[in-house]
Amino acid sequence: MSIGEFELIQRFFNRPPLRFDIVEGIGDDCALLRPQSGKCLAMTMDTLVEGVHFLRGTNPESLGHKSLAVNLSDLAAMGATPTWVTLALTVPESDENWLAAFANGFRALADYYGVELVGGDTTRGPLSITVQAMGVVDEVGALRRSGARWGDGIYLTGDLGLAGLGLEILLGKTARQSPEALAKLERPHPRVNAGMSLAGFANSCIDVSDGLAADLCHILNASGVGATLDWIALPLPSVVRQHIEADGDAWMPLRAGDDYELCFTVSREREDELPGRMAEFGCSCVRIGSIEQQMGLRLKKDGAIYDLAALGYRHFS
């Protein structure tokens, strides 16, 4: 069953805005928004393409959730409080059930964080979703990649490797079963509250979307420092440990993307305050290594030191 573009927007995405800072939401040539005075506007944009970022036939509700989640995760990595989002949705046909499910997944996460969809575009074409998320943050408190300092502790929220395992399951590369791994891959939960509480506290931060090794390298390169990670400290869930022991690919959790945890660094003298800050949101967080003067990314494992700089996943590579 096919419906028109305008009706589609109206039916699934339009509603009276809930936020006071929206003068005009969906429905005119532009959205009109009142930015918070004295604050910085943080802005990020991510695209998910069928066959590249997700498999054909992916549950549309999960896709609605994930397309917003990956963007909120970038705001979290900056320490920003999310406010507004826009959505460019390209679909091969206007399938009402698919659209309703997608909108549900998207809106449920948006509502959870009080983020409002203020505009976008719907077009016909190969399935692809681009979301821009915006938020506010104090200019001085914003978490940059470039702020890591020699001696900082390196921390990671949540756990590592579940999304990577989930992808291997989806691709049929392993016979292992793990609903939690699939859930982590398809419905990652962005660390929005953790990110907000780290603003003005952590020295640097990034979200783990391309794999811990690759993403941490962005911090190291931007900051002009190096690091050594401690294998024993990595928060690998038991199903991930079992999988890499059976499979032999120990580097998977460091290389695999899509975990959407925050990796951040904290000055030695402030590390004591961290557990209290994170516990407030029920967000677990462990120290996985430390920032060093010597450039490069190393891993300490079973008494040996491995060079990890080359493990990052890249598009077009």
Added chain:
Amino acid sequence: MSIGEFELIQRFFNRPPLRFDIVEGIGDDCALLRPQSGKCLAMTMDTLVEGVHFLRGTNPESLGHKSLAVNLSDLAAMGATPTWVTLALTVPESDENWLAAFANGFRALADYYGVELVGGDTTRGPLSITVQAMGVVDEVGALRRSGARWGDGIYLTGDLGLAGLGLEILLGKTARQSPEALAKLERPHPRVNAGMSLAGFANSCIDVSDGLAADLCHILNASGVGATLDWIALPLPSVVRQHIEADGDAWMPLRAGDDYELCFTVSREREDELPGRMAEFGCSCVRIGSIEQQMGLRLKKDGAIYDLAALGYRHFS
């Protein structure tokens, strides 16, 4: 020749920001921007998909220009001054020549208006371009679709129908030759300065992207009014007149999209001021009809009245 995603961004799109209101541009999890205090932020997002919005093999420099132009046109229709843009570029492969040409077209237009690219995403997939453009405008002066009032004059900048003719030429539907029609289709010039000068002056405004009839109907519906257009007043270039006289499809200029002119309405008592305002930017502008109490969109032509409400082009229709 293939290059990596990060190198691609670095090579073609990254440079030190020129605007003072950019704290952090491309290169971190988010861009960080300083919004102008006391002003509204206007925001719009448009996607161009290969095979839907442009033909396969379209000149990449034109595509770079157009993908930004259609968004600046939406800002113009709101009366906003453009400030920042983001770009989500999905390309099937990283062809250096294609990317360099695309970036040239995009940046030339951005530089013309002092707009800065502050972020985005590059991904692999079917060719598709999503741009979000942002700008500033006074809340009270912003041009809404809903502000048209009974008695307003209806105006159109520039000319009408060239882009529609250009599309017919590209599709091989006519043997007529017209470089100006192709140029209008492929490299539309957004009416940014005209839009800015109309802020706080026009009662309503929209840009003509889906066809004059369809777009004017958005104003009429949002404002709860009707209108009659005067055929003789429509600014049809001679090549368009010749084409529709030979071809017989008189409605083409009203139905065809992609002209990216501004259609706006002005209170009767302020109409005298208009020519002076528009002449300042060398922007031609003609009165094509008037707003009436009776709902619906009508056209006066050769002594007859035609109902135009049903002529709009729609996706998924």
